[in-house]
Amino acid sequence: MNKDIYKRIWIVACLLTLTSAAFGDTSLETARAKLEAAVAELASIRETIAQEREPLAAEMRREENKVIELRRQRERMQRLVDNQGVDLTTLENQAKAYADEASYVISLLSDFFNRQNASLSVAEIPLYQKTFLSVLNQADSENLSAGERLDVQVAGLDTGLGRIEAAVGGLRVEGEAVLPTGELSPGRFAIIGPVTYFASNNNAHAGIVVRGASEAPALIEFNSQAIPTIDAFVQEGRGVLPVDATLGRALALATAEESLLEHFNKGGLWMYPILFFALLAVIIALIKFFQVFSEKNLAEKDIETVLQLVREDKREEALHYAKSLPGPGGAMLVTGLQNMHYSKDLLEEFLMESVLEAKPRLERGISFIALAAAVSPLLGLLGTVTGMIETFKLITLFGTGDARNLSSGISQALITTEFGLVAAIPALILAAIVGRMVASRLAALESDLVTFANGLAGIKETNTLYAA
Numbered sequence: 001m002n003k004d005i006y007k008r009i010w011i012v013a014c015l016l017t018l019t020s021a022a023f024g025d026t027s028l029e030t031a032r033a034k035l036e037a038a039v040a041e042l043a044s045i046r047e048t049i050a051q052e053r054e055p056l057a058a059e060m061r062r063e064e065n066k067v068i069e070l071r072r073q074r075e076r077m078q079r080l081v082d083n084q085g086v087d088l089t090t091l092e093n094q095a096k097a098y099a100d101e102a103s104y105v106i107s108l109l110s111d112f113f114n115r116q117n118a119s120l121s122v123a124e125i126p127l128y129q130k131t132f133l134s135v136l137n138q139a140d141s142e143n144l145s146a147g148e149r150l151d152v153q154v155a156g157l158d159t160g161l162g163r164i165e166a167a168v169g170g171l172r173v174e175g176e177a178v179l180p181t182g183e184l185s186p187g188r189f190a191i192i193g194p195v196t197y198f199a200s201n202n203n204a205h206a207g208i209v210v211r212g213a214s215e216a217p218a219l220i221e222f223n224s225q226a227i228p229t230i231d232a233f234v235q236e237g238r239g240v241l242p243v244d245a246t247l248g249r250a251l252a253l254a255t256a257e258e259s260l261l262e263h264f265n266k267g268g269l270w271m272y273p274i275l276f277f278a279l280l281a282v283i284i285a286l287i288k289f290f291q292v293f294s295e296k297n298l299a300e301k302d303i304e305t306v307l308q309l310v311r312e313d314k315r316e317e318a319l320h321y322a323k324s325l326p327g328p329g330g331a332m333l334v335t336g337l338q339n340m341h342y343s344k345d346l347l348e349e350f351l352m353e354s355v356l357e358a359k360p361r362l363e364r365g366i367s368f369i370a371l372a373a374a375v376s377p378l379l380g381l382l383g384t385v386t387g388m389i390e391t392f393k394l395i396t397l398f399g400t401g402d403a404r405n406l407s408s409g410i411s412q413a414l415i416t417t418e419f420g421l422v423a424a425i426p427a428l429i430l431a432a433i434v435g436r437m438v439a440s441r442l443a444a445l446e447s448d449l450v451t452f453a454n455g456l457a458g459i460k461e462t463n464t465l466y467a468a
Helices: 001-025 023-120 126-139 146-169 226-236 247-255 262-268 271-294 300-311 315-324 327-338 345-361 366-398 401-466
Strands: 171-178 182-192 195-200 207-211 217-220
Touching: 001 327, 023 146, 126 146, 146 217, 171 195, 182 226, 195 217, 195 226, 207 226, 247 271, 262 271, 262 401, 271 366, 300 315, 300 327, 300 401, 315 327, 327 345, 327 401, 345 401
Parallel strands: 171 217
Antiparallel strands: 171 182, 182 195, 195 207, 207 217
């Protein structure tokens, strides 16, 4: 600001000097007066500047201090924001890790309770199954948070651990079981690890128990010698026990074995037409075997004997001998002798008629055996469809929770197919064997036909030559 004032004064002075030189002494006084006024104004301005400099400098310092303080505050706020972002990310990662860990623990506990529920013996079901199922249902509920589900599982964990401790140390409970006689008898269970023993209250029955067809457990007895020892152990908690290394599976399989009639009855209504076609195919096959074997082929000597008698002009004897031969071969020779005066071609037609007459009789019944082979698997398939419909009906009514409710439909579906194939395969083989035997018989007849026709033609030609 001072430099600008000095510059203005210098310009004014220069102008005055130039003016005085141009206009002379007359305007000199005027210029001086203006110069003095300008100097006075300059002095006033300098005084004003001197008076205002200090307050303005103080105010500027205060503003600079404020700017510095605001910059510091901004830096502190920026650091706080950065720190908060880092802390929030860390907290989010920690929360996610804790949530994953909680989900893993919930999954492990759910698997634990599933295994516990699946391994319950028939005697433990009334004691623990309700608790285990309740824990599993709540653990799968979407209405509960992960923490709430974990709390439910931890609360039920005592029951699961208590059950394991009781099974390892031995547990005796009261209950009922189905005896081998089919009666429901009260008694006491003794659970030792995975094996469950039972003794009736009347001390007459004792053994191990397995899941039966009904909700009540089924008793399987080892033998009469083991009943007292098992009964003593179950009642008193000590003694020598027979042990089944298969945990009752071998005995259960032994009791589940069924006779052929029981297996047949499980197939349902469609088993009877399958059995009918199977028996009919077997009967027809036996009849055809007897028929084919009973009709013997012509021996070469028989044809030669007849031809020799014809050569000797003993036609009546030849005809009598031909009639004594059994089967279609003898009838063919009789036909040939009766029509031997015809030409060879016509004679062969007469002989072929005899073969064609025998063919339907030999082939009769083979088509029915083949029909039985084709119908039996179709009936089995029909039984399969019917059984599956029954199975789906049971699934609609009872769901898929208990496979035993579906066993009847599944048995009908599978057993009918089994018996259909069992009936069809032998019938198909029998049809092929019988058809082959009949074809062999007909081929032998045709061979005899050609031999006999050629023999008769040769005799006729020889006689003609002799006559000539």
